[in-house]
Amino acid sequence: MGFLRWIIGFLIALGLAAFAVFNRKPVPLNWSPVHPPIDVPLYLVGLTLMALGFVLGGGIVWMNMEGLRREKRRQKKQIKILEKELEAVNENKGAEAPSDFFPALPDKRKK
Numbered sequence: 001m002g003f004l005r006w007i008i009g010f011l012i013a014l015g016l017a018a019f020a021v022f023n024r025k026p027v028p029l030n031w032s033p034v035h036p037p038i039d040v041p042l043y044l045v046g047l048t049l050m051a052l053g054f055v056l057g058g059g060i061v062w063m064n065m066e067g068l069r070r071e072k073r074r075q076k077k078q079i080k081i082l083e084k085e086l087e088a089v090n091e092n093k094g095a096e097a098p099s100d101f102f103p104a105l106p107d108k109r110k111k
Contacts (some may be wrong), residue, residue, distance in 0.1 A: 019043055 020043040028037035029045060 016047065019046065 020041075023042040023046065025042055026039040027042050027045065029040050030037045
C-alpha cells in the first residue's frame with residue numbers, strides 16, 4: 001500500500017510541476033482598487049488557490065468530524081470502565097461455585 005502512495009504522490013507532484021512549467025506567463029493580480037496590480041506568474045496564483053482550497057477543505061472535514069471524535073472518546077472511557085468491572089468479576093470468580101442451572105450465577109442452594 002505504501003508503494004502505491006508513493007506512485008500516486010509522484011504523479012501528483014509531476015502534474016503540479018508540469019502545470020508550473022506550462023503556466024509561467026505573468027498575469028496582473030489586483031489586490032485592491034487603490035493599489036496598482038502586481039504581475040505574478042499564473043502558476044503561482046493557481047497553486048496558491050489550490051493550496052488554500054486544500055487547507056479550507058481539511059478544516060471543514062475536521063470540524064464535521066467533531067461528533068465522531070466525541071463519540072470515540074466516550075467509547076474509550078466506557079471500555080476502560082467495563083475492563084475494570086471485568087477484572088473485578090474475574091478476581092471474585094473463584095469465591096462461589098457456579099450453579100448447575102445457569103453456570104454464570106453462583107449456587108445459592110444450601111447443601
